[in-house]
Amino acid sequence: MKGLVVKIIHLTYPVSENIISSKTILALGFFDGVHLGHQRLINKAKEIADQKRLPLVVLTFDRHPKEIYADKKDFKYLKTLDEKADKMAELGVDYLAVMPFTKKFSEIDAQSFVDNVIIKLNADTVVAGFDYTYGPKETANMKNLPKFAKGRFEIVVIPKQIFNGKKIGSTEIRQAIREGKMDLAFQLMGHHYVMSGTVGHGKRNGHKLGFPTANLVWASHKVIPKIGVYATKTQVNGKWYESMTSVGYNVTIGQPEKIFIESHIFDFKEDIYGQPIKIKWYKYTRGEIKFSGLDELKKQLEKDQIEIKHYFAQEAQSNV
Known part of the structure; x- marks a missing residue:
């Protein structure tokens, strides 16, 4: 895996035109831990990117949205940005786009997110988990994304990922590590x-x-x-x-x-x-x-x- 590098792009909102000139396959998520569920999503996006011969872009945030929404200043992470970038490089991601998650950004509506982020990143296809949100979850959810997309890009939704009957999630992995259950953390993360x-x-x-x-x-x-x-x-x-x-x-x-x-x-x-x-x-x-x-x-x-x-x-x- 040595020598693989992902290009990190630090974004500002609204995203500037043509940061990436070609059409892109855009994977959405916070991806803390880049666990097995995340890897399956990114692998699917990579498969589409290879088929269409387009670069794979992963959009993430500089901090977990809970730090803003739930005022969790002491939020603990599974990966630093550099560690996340290393794992993304291993998975064949071309660009890791990082958006600052500020109070102001958290208040934008669903249509603005689609128009000023997804469209500006030249998305041909958007790949995201079934529970991904991009604003108030009642409206800014994957079920409603086609309404905001207005036919401008394709949408691929990844279903819930299960391990031993439970959702594979970063919360469960954090808990396993805090309890010293490194075998369980390994099984859920895949590394x-x-x-x-x-x-x-x-x-x-x-x-x-x-x-x-x-x-x-x-x-x-x-x-x-x-x-x-x-x-x-x-x-x-x-x-x-x-x-x-x-x-x-x-x-x-x-x-x-x-x-x-x-x-x-x-x-x-x-x-x-x-x-x-x-x-x-x-x-x-x-x-x-x-x-x-x-x-x-x-x-x-x-x-x-x-x-x-x-x-x-x-x-x-x-x-x-």
Whole structure:
């Protein structure tokens, strides 16, 4: 997948004419997590784009509409914009168009959205989920879209996507991650949850114990996995390494206020302070424990490492 890039276009409302000169296939949605349901929608749009030999444009927003409609300032996301763009590139999207979702934008009516966004993005065909809305949901819904389209573009509606009898949704995935159910999150997303950021300074207690850690400085609006220790993989300089990652308050070392995400990368010795890293979450292995001292903590870390290396060895075996 390396080298695939999606072009990000930052829009303003109303959208300017001819930002994209050709006709387009336009996929609509917020797409947080780019989960299995989203992937099926985008794959369908890609199939149409390939058939018609037109570029595929995904229209999303810079923030979740709930931040405005429900005044949810502390909304937590599955993907940052850059992480979303990476996944869109993998799926063969040509353009990721990002509209600022402001209070003013939230107040436009359905016809204005169609005329000043969809039409300006040169849509030949619009692909969206059955529950997509573009204004007040009583009127600005997929059932009424043909009325506002006035025959100017085709419309493809993707039905509800189901997993184990339940809708595949970003809300369910956020909940799974908060509960440490990384297997369920993987099943719903179709890929492992990823957090990206840079390596910040820690207290270097891990170094003293023989378990140096990369302390992740991450975007504050990301969903944080349940407190505990996880089997993870950590990417440094484009290469993935097996690792174990702790999410916790450092209770043994007396820092009960701030959450730390610290990744001990197996068989890795480089100094990577300040560098970008990504952490891919596989399995919750245990909760946070307050130890009597650093010796007891070191013994537990040794056990954790053995258990997590065994987990990855079994994973590799089952994938052969």
